[in-house]
Amino acid sequence: MSAHCELFGTLGCHLCEEAEAVLQPFVAQGLVVELLDIVDSATWLERYALTIPVLRRVDNGEELHWPFDEQDVLRLFT
Numbered sequence: 236m237s238a239h240c241e242l243f244g245t246l247g248c249h250l251c252e253e254a255e256a257v258l259q260p261f262v263a264q265g266l267v268v269e270l271l272d273i274v275d276s277a278t279w280l281e282r283y284a285l286t287i288p289v290l291r292r293v294d295n296g297e298e299l300h301w302p303f304d305e306q307d308v309l310r311l312f313t
């Protein structure tokens with residue numbers, strides 16, 4: 236899998252850690268996941284504060300909100 240996505244979350248978020256674990260098999264297959272902390276941007280904080288973790292495709296902006304599993308990630312990239 237050759238794709239690039241962003242995972243919006245924040246430190247200490249146990250759901251964000253779970254989302255990272257879901258993504259690990261895809262990372263092993265070539266998915267590039269950029270971890271972005273919503274506290275680094277007022278825009279991200281306003282947009283995602285109540286919905287993290289959120290996975291977003293870089294190429295088209297499509298978002299996947301938690302909870303998601305491996306099948307959801309596959310659908311996002313197909």
